[in-house]
Amino acid sequence: MLGFLIKVIRYFLIVFLFTFINIFCLIFFVFRYKNPNNNYLYSRILSHVFIKLLRVKVEYRGKNNLKVMNSSVLIANHQSYFDSVIFGGIFPYKTVVMGKKSLIWLPIFGWIFLLGGNLFINRKNHAKAMDTMKVVDTAIQQGRSLWMFPEGTRSHGRGLNGFKKGAFYAAIQNRVNIQPIVSSTFRNAIDISKWNSGKVLVEVLDPIPTLDVNVEDIETIVNNAHTLMKNKIASLDKEIQGVL
Template sequence: MLKLVRIIIVVLLCLIICICGTIYSLIRFKNPNNVSVVARWFGRLYPLFGLNVEHRYPENVDQFNPCIYIANHQNNYDMVTISYMVQPRTVSIGKKSLIWIPFFGLVYWATGNILLDRDNKNKAHSTMGQVAQRINQDNLSVWMFPEGTRSRGRGLLPFKTGAFHAAIAAGVPVVPVVCSSTQNKIDLNRWNNGKVICEILPPIDSRQFNKENVREFANHCHQIMQHRIAELDAEIAQSSL
């Protein structure tokens, strides 16, 4: 019964956020802060899932822009956990097919996110060049999930190199954003689903890498994020004893 009530409330609130977010973003069309505002609306829904989410920021997080944020992508609960970490003047990159999702697709487009045609690899590579150009011209940051898909309990999946090519081309740092594990830890029939920690890590300078060692760049960031996620999981496990 609790699960059903939660689902109904969450669906209704998500519809309201999508409708209000679309209207808000169309009024402020192309405003670079649209994405962070609407992302935080979704991020405030976490208590409805019985979660206690802690958001951790470096002291100088407001000085990170422009940059490319890379985050681990676990499941649909990312919408109410790590999405709250999206910073001002940040847009995300998502699949072009997202626009066909009822209500959500419209707000995703209206807020100013970048839609990528992943079925066309040549176009995707060209888009990364355009992303780098837009970062510098518009003083924007970009949020990406370098795994390319939800991990769904399989750990941090290998990274694709698109985000790192874009960072090298734009000459901006990569900023890892990590969220502790949520897969199989949330039961909507349970009042309390425990604690989740989301954290923005220090920037990683892209200038020490180039096109020839971009895979090394991706692996370096993967190791840092994998290690920190393990630390956060251990911290949560210890605090629950």
């Protein structure tokens, strides 16, 4: 009974606080149109508020890799909407996100996404998707980093899906590092009906250089990145489960 009550109260507070934060940020970001640091502020606020509310313990490792990062293509595993809360705690400055075009139709959140200078891709239209990749090149050349979920869709904790190649093309063509970031699996590890909901491990891995990589080698670099991230996620999950 107590667990059910905690869960209901948290759901109510999540809806209320998410709505309040989004309205506040929408008004504030109107005066900072397409400033990429809107994304940094928004991510950090969401992360701080909801990690505290849900009492999830999040341990971030390898943050020094972000401190020395120049323009990069950051890739992370994509599990659920909770990704924005977990990864928000280490979201870097001057970073834009690649998202599907339909996001713009989401009230308030989609508009905040637009105001952050983020990039929309139309996956159903190859020509328009290619135009978006040209905008990506411009953003990287202007000193911004790009955050992408190469799986394309959420895995819901059922393992790391296969990677699409867009993030890797962007990195190789612009001669910037690929920066992998992984989190342990949320599914079965977080229970918001408990006072202390659970623990998540997040690790920023060593960057993958692309300076000497050709587009012809993209399959190799995609497979290597997938294997690296999959193995690290498995290692973090074992640690969470107390196996290590």
